[in-house]
Structure formats: structure tokens, C-alpha cells
Amino acid sequence: MDPRASYGAKSFLEQIELTTSPTLTAAKEALKHYFGYSDFRPMQGEIIESVLSGRDTVVLMPTGGGKSMCFQLPALVMRGTALVVSPLISLMKDQVEALRQNGIKAAYLNSSQDGLEQRQVEDDLANGSLKLLYVSPERLLSGDTIRVLQRARINLIAIDEAHCISAWGHDFRPEYTKLSLVRDSLGDMPMVALTATADKTTRRDIVQQLDLQDPNLFVSSFDRPNLNLEVRPGRDRIKQIVDWAKRRPDQSGIVYCLSRKSTEMLSQKLKSKGINAEAYHAGLHERVRSSVQERFVRDELPVVCATIAFGMGIDKSNVRWVIHYNLPKNLEGFYQEIGRAGRDGGAAETLLFYSWNDRKILAEIIADNNPKTADLQISKLDRMYQYATTVHCRRRLLLTYFGDDYRENCGHCDICRNPPKPFDGTRLAQMALSGVARTDQRIGQPTLVSILRGTQNPEIAVMGYADIKTFGAGREVSLRDWHFYIEQLIHQGLLEVAPDKRNALHLTPAAEEVLFGERSVELVKREVKEEIKAASTKPALTRHKLSGQNQELFQRLRKLRLSMARSMGKPPYVIFNDTTLEEMSILQPTDSGSMKLISGVGDHKLRQYGDPFMKEIRDFIYEG
Secondary structure, three states, X not given: OOHHHXXXXXXXXXXXXXXXXXXXXXXXXXXXXXXXXXXXXXXXXXXXXXHHOOOOEEEEOOOOOOOOHHHHHHHHHOOOEEEEEOOOHHXXXXXXXXXXXXXXXEEEEOOOOOHHHHHHHHHHXXXXXXXXXXXXXXXXXXXXXXXXXXXXXXXXXXXOOHHHHOOOOOOOOHHHHHOHHHHHHHOOOOEEEEEOOOOHHHHXXXXXXXXXXXXXXEEOOOOOOXXXXXXXXXXXXXXXXXXXXXXXXXXXXXXXXXXXXXXXXXXXXXXXXXXXXXXXXXXOOHHHHHHHHHHHHOOOOOEEEEXXXXXXXXXXXXXXXXXXXXXXXXXXXXXXXXOOOOOOOOOXXXXXXXXXXXXXXXXXXXXXHOHHHHHHHHHHHHHXXXXXXXXXXXXXXXXXXXXXXXXXXXXXXXXXXXXXXXXXXXXXXXXXXXXXXXXXXXXXXXXXXXXXXXXXXXXXXXXXXXXXXXXOOOOOOOHHHHHHHHHHHHHOOOEEEEHHHOOEEEEOHHHHHHHOOOOOOEEEEOOHHHXXXXXXXXXXXOOOOOXXXXXXXXXXXXXXXXXXXXXXXXXXXXXXXXHHHHHHHHHOOOOHHHXXXXXXXXXXXXXXXXXHHHHHHHHHHHHO
């Protein structure tokens, strides 16, 4: 018998607080009671134990990997209130709403509230009824907020998106650098710093900037096997995105663009083709941005074309695909952005378009805007470009970058599905290297391809390049393939790009060996059409595979969820996420006992939503 059963009508938290000290067992009970899950995800248990022991803790875990549980569960079983520092108002609102839907007392303090709302939160904090309080760094550092917190019982401080504290990271925010002062004002308590993306330099900086004391460092595997990874050259992007969205009419997706202008252009193109899409960027009126985000979160708007800020403030679990219209600046940002897909564990797709011109424009922007860190940021950009043009397993390259010891090919990225076909490319390499040599190493990649293919244009005419021996020597090779081969020569160290000389291609010492026939070159072929076909027919890994009848029930449960969510004015995923509905569709629970066995059905949600979902399942079985 559970020894706490004698506590009678006491709440779960009251029962927990009767124990002498918070334990991992209590956290696991809270996981089942509030969130409906029986087991921790990998590494969550060890992290929670570290926090409960009072140790400072640094957590690196990919988006969708369960970072929030690493501070939410300790907060629930410790006496007092956890202080959560979060960078965006929209992110706070989503997380607090999700906690409340699970029966947890949580609140936030930010500029969106009026005075009455803020005072109510402060009163709840003072009387100890809140388990988690979310604040922004700016709000936290104001004197009034610190004084309010000093009158409360704060049990831990969680710093979300902790990479923002480091100038070496990809999203530096100066206000984060003052957070080390907060603990001095509030007393001795554990601090946990969490981020989805940080290289070793950024990790060290997080520890130093927050003045963490002998912290435990947990680096989870960054592998998200439910994400399918695909890359395509940036040609006919709009047509491909239109086709992509039309094949997925009922799915939520995000298209990331580099510029505000691109988001508006693309959303208009999609709408003209009958796809419900909207633009989102910082230049829009706040009311418009809020409307777009709210409609997307509530499954009323399937596609958003946005700049990279979109999604940071969204806890939406059922985004099924993410497309990058342009090459991102670095792998950290890219991985964070694609991580916004498939947060419920279900299969999700990612597609990246790239071009050398993308890389060139980004390098110029970095050099202009960040001269002090330009070398570092351009180095990160080059690793991003390497990912886009690699001929090896993309997942392996990505995870190796983040320090994962990932030795096997994944088997389901676009490269693994269609392995490149090697061939002796020595003759093609000699053509390209000769073209660079005969133009005195003054031309970039586009001009070199024009020379090799014998294409006449004003630059060719003015510079007299049509008269060199290499002009037209490779006209039988397509423009697309020449670009692909030249990128391989760059990766193999036969050519270098000189950013300070208008991205001119330079020969390396190894190139001379090729030109003089002392070294052979192996290149690879890749058929893009086969790649696209395979991507559309072979999905990423997923937890559940639905049969015809299961799929029919799943769609009925989705409609029920959407109807309930709209009547409540809530996002559908805060009721149950897609993977929970998939499990219901397979196991078909018709009573409370069997419904409680479904992952994601906690005690509070069972009481609040269980009956209509069980009725829908019973009706489906009866009709069948």
C-alpha cells in the first residue's frame, strides 16, 4: 500500500511536502501524476538528481529532448517556487499555459500584464501557491522584481536559452550577462542553465558568466531520429515549396527566410497557389505578428514564412516540417530551428535549400555587422556550408559537430537513402583548376562555371576569357553539376575561397599535383530527382505506425481536439499532443484505467478531457 494513501484528501503536492526531502522517486511520481509519463527520457533522471542535491547544473539537450522537465519536476517536489528566466513573452505564455493544463500552479511576470494581474501573481508568489514563476531577464533585473522575490521562498533558478549569455554563441543578449547577480540577491540555491545548442567554447562561457560553482555538466545526445534531414540546391525553390506544402495539406510547417522581404514574397506566392500561409517578421505591427502566431499555434494557419526569431516563443509540439529557404548562418541556429519540428516525438521533415550566393551574402553581412567576431562567425558559416554540400551522412556530420560520438551512418537522411556514386573526376578537376590558373586566380565560382561551359556574358567579353584554352572545355557538364563538383574540390583542399578578394578561387599546393598528373581526384555524382522522390516516400523514424483504421480514428480524435480547443480558446496541442492521440488510436482505451496507461495522459487531463475522448473511441469501435 502507498504509505501516503493515509493522507486522505490531501493534494499530491501536499503529500510530497510531507516527505523529509525531495527525491528522484517523488519526481517520477510527479512525472506520471501531472504529465502522464511513466519513465524519464535519457539523462533526465541524472539531471533531476543533480538539481535536487543542490548542485549547480548545466544541461545541453536538443530542442524537443525534454529540457523543461529537468527544472519543472524538481520545482514540483521542492518546497517553494522555482524562478525561470525565459527570453520571450510568447514562450513564457505557452509554457505556463501548458503547465496549467496539467494542473500545475504556474505564472509569469511581464509587460503584457496590467497592474492588477501583476499584483495577483505577486500575491500568489508571496503566499506560496506558485510552483513556477517565469520572468524575462530585463524584468528580473529591475529592483522591484528582486524585492518581490526576496519576500518569497525561491528554491532554484533556471536559466533557459542559456547560450544567450555568451558572445561566442549564436544569439548573444547583453542583458543575460547580469544574471549572476540574481543569486547574490536571493540567497544560496541551485542554478540550472539549459540550452539546446552550445559548442565547447560557449559552454565554458556559460559557466563563467553565471558564476556557477563546480557545476555538473550534462550533454545529452543531440540525435533527433524522428527528424528527416534533406538538402537541395537552391534552384526553383518556390515551385518546390509549393509542391511540398500541397502534398502536406493538413500539416503545420515553418519556412525560414533570411530577409523580411523574402517572407512576404514567399507567403504571397504560396497564397496565390491556394496555400494558407502568412509572413512573420519584426517589421510587422505587433498586432499582426501576434495574430499570425496565435493562428499558427491554434492550427488555424498551417504555414508561416518567417525570419529566424519565429518559433523561439512557441511550444507547439505538432510542427511536422521546417524548410530553410536560405542557408542559415551556423549549425547551432540551424539545429535549433529544425528542432521546432516533431517536438512530440512524431515523424517530422526538414528541408534546406542552399547556394554559394547565400554563403557569400551572409559572409558580407557578418563582416559588416560583427567585425570583432567576424572570423569566428564566418568559420561557423563555413561549417554550415559544409553540411549543405557534404557527400556523407548528414546526421553524422551534424552530431559530430556537437560532440556526439556518432560513428554509424543514420540510414535515412537524403545522402544515406541515395549514396553518392564515386567516379574518377581527375579530368574534370584538371579543367576547373586550369580555368582558375589561366585567369590568374581572380575569378569566383560562377565565372569559372561560365568559362567551363563556354557561356558568353559581359564579364567574359570584357576580360577576354573566351580566348583562353579552357573556355567551353566542359560544356557537356550541366551548370548544376559543375557547381557541385567545384564545391567538392573546395572540400578536398584543391581550391580555396578568398573572401578578401571578392571570393576569388585560389589554387592550393595540392592542386598543382593534380594539374601535372601526379595525383588523381575522386568525385561523386548525385541524382537530385531520385533524392526528391525518395524523400517523399520514405519518412523519418516515428514512434507509431498507423494502419488504415487507426489512421481514421486518429483523424477523428484530431477533429475532436481541435473543436474542444477552439471552444476553450486554447492551442490544440496543450490538450493532448499528436503522439498521445496516435497511441490512443492504436490501443483504443475506453475506460479510465486503460486511458491512464496512455503516455501523456496525467491525472488532471484525465479528469478534464478523458470522457469525450473515450466516448469518441467507443463510438468508433461501435460503428466499426
